Amino acid sequence: MSNEVNLFSDDVEFIKIVSILYGANLSEKNKSFKADKIVKLILETFETEDNYTNDDYVQFLRKMTRKIAEDERLKKVRVPGDFLKNTEIGNESDVDNLLKEIVEENLVEEIFLNIAFELQNFNFNEKEIKDLFLLIRISILDEYNTLVKVAIGATMIEIAKALEEVHATNAANSMRKTFHIASKYPSFNEYISSKMYDFIANDLDYVLNEHIEIPFYIVYLFWLKLYHKILSSFSSNFSTLNNLSDSLFDDILQDLLYNELIILENGIKCVLGT
DSSP states (O other): OTTTSOOOHHHHHHHHHHHHHTTOOOSTTOTTSOOHHHHHHHHHHHHHHHHOOHHHHHHHHHHHHHHHHHOGGGTTOOOOGGGGTTOOTTOHHHHHHHHHHHHHTTHHHHHHHHHHHHHHHSOOOHHHHHHHHHHHHHHHHTTTHHHHHHHHHHHHHHHHHHHHHHHHSOGGGHHHHHHHHHHHOHHHHHHHHHHHHHHHHHHHHHHHHOOOOOOHHHHHHHHHHHHHHHHHHTTSOOSSHHHHHIIIIIIIIIIIHHHOHHHHHHHHHHHHHO
């Protein structure tokens, strides 16, 4: 390639990245890998970049953000949804802080690994490969911020799409639908889980850190009766595991706890007092 074009340090870095993406040694000595097609696409990428105007860049990045968000083959090119929980995509300060956090967490390498996985496991035509190459080539010039911004944009689009589907579900099966949507969109799953955790974090910390004083004899009595119930269950015939669990937990929680007033009264007093 150096016989055809002048290669500067950024160009060499780009070629190294392409080599890593394909897990191949692109040198002439490697006869097992047919590098002609890749070399052709690299040279075309250099040429396209040389002819791009600022408007071309803006339109290209918008197109790539939408492409990565919608193409099933590229669904791994995302940033973790929990990183976006407090981010306004239109807020320049928020985005700058997010970019810094992603770089510090080594997530740029994670994005490249996912691109490599998809290039090696799915079929892409030459135009699609060249678009991915051009995105990487542009990103080298700004220390990969462009690549991260495109991944952030694709993740935001995916989360917004998932939220639309959640809002469109009817009340009758909303919980089941929400679980299905969360499994379909991993970034949404991370985003909503993180939001939910923040919502209950203060209450959870209080419960985990608070020392609830329950008199020892109450706990001891409860465990004696639980132990007795478990032992006695082995002499019974249960047709299913559910029958066994119903006998244990329903009887203990309802009959034992509620009928043993000393446990009920003192337990409630301790909880309310705390």
